[in-house]
Amino acid sequence: MPRVEQDLALAVRKAVRKAQQKKELPRFEVPEVPIERPKSVEWGDYATAVCLASARWAKMAPMDIAAQVVKRFPKTDWLAEITVSHPGYINFTLATGWLQEQVEAILAQGERYSDIDLGQGKRVQVEYGSANPTGPLHMGFGRNVVIGDTLANVLDAAGYQVQREYYVNDAGTQMGLFAESLFARYAQALGEPIQLPEDGYQGEYLACWGQEIAEEHGREFLEAPREQALEALKRIGLEEKVLGSIRADCEALGIRYDNWFHETSLYSEGQFETTMTMLRQRELLEAREGAVWFTASTLNDQLKDEVVIRSSGEPGYFASDIAYHYNKLVERGFDWVIDVWGADHQGHVPRMKAMMGALGLDPDRLTLLIYQLVTIKMGGEDIRLSKRAGTMVELGELTREVGADAVRFNFLSRATESQMEFDVDLAKEQSDRNPVYYVQYAHARIASILREAEARGCSPTGGDVTLLAHPAELALIRKMIELSAVIEKAAVNLAPHHLTYYAQELATLFSLFYRDCRVLPRKTGEPGVTTDKTAARLKLVEAVKIILARTLDLMGMSAPERM
RNA sequence: GCCCCAGUAGCUCAACGGAUAGAGCGCCGGCCUUCUAAGCCGUAGGUUGGGGGUUCGAGUCCCUCCUGGGGCGCCA
Numbered sequence: 001m002p003r004v005e006q007d008l009a010l011a012v013r014k015a016v017r018k019a020q021q022k023k024e025l026p027r028f029e030v031p032e033v034p035i036e037r038p039k040s041v042e043w044g045d046y047a048t049a050v051c052l053a054s055a056r057w058a059k060m061a062p063m064d065i066a067a068q069v070v071k072r073f074p075k076t077d078w079l080a081e082i083t084v085s086h087p088g089y090i091n092f093t094l095a096t097g098w099l100q101e102q103v104e105a106i107l108a109q110g111e112r113y114s115d116i117d118l119g120q121g122k123r124v125q126v127e128y129g130s131a132n133p134t135g136p137l138h139m140g141f142g143r144n145v146v147i148g149d150t151l152a153n154v155l156d157a158a159g160y161q162v163q164r165e166y167y168v169n170d171a172g173t174q175m176g177l178f179a180e181s182l183f184a185r186y187a188q189a190l191g192e193p194i195q196l197p198e199d200g201y202q203g204e205y206l207a208c209w210g211q212e213i214a215e216e217h218g219r220e221f222l223e224a225p226r227e228q229a230l231e232a233l234k235r236i237g238l239e240e241k242v243l244g245s246i247r248a249d250c251e252a253l254g255i256r257y258d259n260w261f262h263e264t265s266l267y268s269e270g271q272f273e274t275t276m277t278m279l280r281q282r283e284l285l286e287a288r289e290g291a292v293w294f295t296a297s298t299l300n301d302q303l304k305d306e307v308v309i310r311s312s313g314e315p316g317y318f319a320s321d322i323a324y325h326y327n328k329l330v331e332r333g334f335d336w337v338i339d340v341w342g343a344d345h346q347g348h349v350p351r352m353k354a355m356m357g358a359l360g361l362d363p364d365r366l367t368l369l370i371y372q373l374v375t376i377k378m379g380g381e382d383i384r385l386s387k388r389a390g391t392m393v394e395l396g397e398l399t400r401e402v403g404a405d406a407v408r409f410n411f412l413s414r415a416t417e418s419q420m421e422f423d424v425d426l427a428k429e430q431s432d433r434n435p436v437y438y439v440q441y442a443h444a445r446i447a448s449i450l451r452e453a454e455a456r457g458c459s460p461t462g463g464d465v466t467l468l469a470h471p472a473e474l475a476l477i478r479k480m481i482e483l484s485a486v487i488e489k490a491a492v493n494l495a496p497h498h499l500t501y502y503a504q505e506l507a508t509l510f511s512l513f514y515r516d517c518r519v520l521p522r523k524t525g526e527p528g529v530t531t532d533k534t535a536a537r538l539k540l541v542e543a544v545k546i547i548l549a550r551t552l553d554l555m556g557m558s559a560p561e562r563m
Numbered sequence: 564g565c566c567c568c569a570g571u572a573g574c575u576c577a578a579c580g581g582a583u584a585g586a587g588c589g590c591c592g593g594c595c596u597u598c599u600a601a602g603c604c605g606u607a608g609g610u611u612g613g614g615g616g617u618u619c620g621a622g623u624c625c626c627u628c629c630u631g632g633g634g635c636g637c638c639a
Contacts, residue, residue, distance in 0.1 A: 036579070038581095039578095040583080049580095049581050056618095087582080089581085132638090132639060289637085307637045309637085311637060314637090316637065316638085321639090342633090344634070345634085345639080346568080347567080347634045372633075413575090414576065415576085419568075419631085420575085430588075432601065433587090434587095437601050438601070441599080441602075445598085450598095451598095453598080456598095497576095505586090508586095512603085514602080515604095518598070520598045521598095523597070562599085563599075
C-alpha cells in the first residue's frame with residue numbers, strides 16, 4: 001500500500017531542515033506540511049502550500065522559500081518532477097514508471113492493496129441500529145445502519161480491529177407498553193374486546209403479530225394470569241417478531257453484526273449494580289424527590305442533573321447507558337467505542353461525556369456520531385414518521401421496492417451532519433438511473449471484457465505495464481492509488497460518504513478509458529490493437545476491477561459480473 | 564429562552580483553511596455494422612442566506628442576524 005502523502009510530507013520537512021542547515025533558509029519552526037491533490041493536472045499530482053504558511057515566520061516571500069526547498073529536496077525514483085507555482089506552491093508529479101508498477105502491485109496484493117494501518121490493531125466497537133425493539137425498523141433507521149455498517153468496513157480497512165454491535169433495549173417502560181399493545185392485538189384476534197393502551201403502539205404490524213400468535217398459541221395467554229401473559233408476549237414479541245424482522249431487514253440490506261447485546265443482561269449479570277456503586281463512591285448520586293439522581297451539575301455547570309433510578313424503583317435509560325458503556329470500555333476493554341445516533345439523541349451527548357469523566361475514563365474513547373434525521377417525501381408530501389402512531393414506511397419494504405444497493409448508496413452519499421430528504425417515489429422511479437448502477441455498470445463492463453478475452457484466447461500473462469502510457473490509462477492508475485487516501489479521510493473524519501464520490505470518479509475514468517483505449521483486438525479490419533498492448537491493458541483492467549470491487553464492497557454493495 | 568446541525572446551480576448533494584466552487588438528476592442538442600448506449604460528447608445554469616471580523620488565503624474559522632431541522636421528560 002503506497003503512502004505517497006506521508007512520504008511527501010516527510011521529504012518536504014527534510015528539505016526545509018537541510019536548507020536551514022545550509023543557511024539558505026532562516027531558522028523557523030516548520031508548520032504541519034499539508035499535502036493536497038490539485039484540481040488541475042497542470043499543478044501535478046500533489047501539492048503543498050507549506051511555503052505560504054511559513055512566509056510570516058521565515059520573513060521571506062513564499063516563492064523564494066519554495067525555490068530553496070525544491071533545491072534541497074531528496075532524490076526519489078517515484079517523482080518525475082518538482083516545480084514551484086504562484087503564489088508559492090510546490091507541485092509534485094509522480095513518475096510514470098512508478099505509476100505503471102502500481103498495476104502489478106494491485107494484481108499482486110489484491111483487494112487489500114488500499115488498506116492502511118491507521119488503527120494499528122486498536123480494538124474499536126461500532127454500535128448502530130439499536131432502535132427501540134418495539135416494531136420493524138422504519139426507513140429513517142436505514143441511514144443509521146448504513147452509516148454504521150459502512151463505517152465499520154472503513155475502519156476495518158484502516159487497520160482497526162472492529163466489532164459491530166446491536167444494543168437491544170429490552171428493558172424499561174417502552175417494552176412494557178409494547179407487551180400490552182401486543183396483548184390487546186392478540187386478544188382482538190381472538191374476538192376479545194380489549195382496547196389498545198392509550199399510548200400504545202398503533203402500527204398495523206402489531207395486528208399481524210397478534211394474529212400470528214393467536215393462531216400459534218390459541219387462547220393460552222388469555223387464560224393465563226395477566227402478568228404471566230404479558231411476560232410471555234413480551235418475550236415472543238421481542239425475540240421472534242421484532243428481532244426476527246430487524247435481523248431480516250438488516251440481512252436484506254447487507255448489514256452485518258457480530259454481537260447482539262441485551263440491556264437486560266446488565267441487570268442479570270450485576271453490571272448495573274457495579275456502576276451504581278462506583279458512582280455512589282464518587283458521591284455523584286443523590287436521593288431527591290423519591291428518585292436517585294446523577295449530579296452532573298456538580299461536574300459541569302452547563303449540565304443538568306439526571307434521574308438514574310426513578311421513584312418507581314426502575315432504572316432510567318441513562319442509568320443503563322452508564323452501565324452499558326462501562327461494560328464496553330472497561331469490562332470488554334475496547335480502546336474506542338463509536339455509537340451511531342440520530343439527531344434526536346444529541347441532547348444526550350454532553351451527559352455521556354460527563355459520565356465518562358465520572359467513571360474516570362478518557363472521554364475521547366467514546367465517540368457519539370450524530371447524523372441528522374431523514375425526512376421522507378412520498379406522493380409529493382413530507383411524512384412524519386412515528387412508530388407509536390403507526391405512520392411509518394418500513395425499511396424492509398423500501399429495500400424490496402428500491403433494491404438494497406440503491407438504498408445503501410442513497411443513504412451513504414450524504415455527509416452525516418447534513419439533513420437529507422428521501423423522496424421515495426423518486427428513488428423507485430429513478431432506480432435505473434441511480435449513480436450506484438453507473439458504478440456497477442463499469443464493473444460489469446470490465447467483467448465482460450475479461451470474459452471476451454478468455455473466449456478469444458487473449459491473456460494478460462507477460463503483459464508489459466510500461467506500455468500503459470495513454471493519458472486515460474495513467475489517469476485511471478492515479479485514481480486507483482487514491483483509494484488509500486479516501487479510506488483514511490473516511491476513517492479519520494468518520495465520513496463514509498467520501499466512498500460514494502470516489503466510486504463515481506473511478507467509474508467515470510474507466511468509461512473514458514473504455515472510450516479511448518481498446519483492450520481487445522477488433523474482430524475484423526484494422527487498425528487493431530497489438531498483442532502486447534492487449535496483454536498490458538488486460539492487466540490494467542483487472543486491477544481496476546479489483547479496486548472498483550473493493551470500493552463497492554466497502555460500501556456494502558454488490559459488484560455484478562453482468563448487468 | 565437556551566443548546567446541537569444545516570443553508571452552495573432549477574432539484575438532491577460534494578468540496579484536509581488553499582489555486583478557476585464541482586457531481587448526479589432535470590432541460591436542450593449530438594454519438595451504437597467495432598470489448599455491454601445502465602455509456603460517451605456538447606450547451607445552459609452561482610454575489611456559497613445577509614452583514615461584520617481573523618488570515619498570505621474563507622463556502623470552510625469567529626461574532627451577529629435571518630430561515631429550516633432536532634433537542635431541552637422520573638421516554639429512549
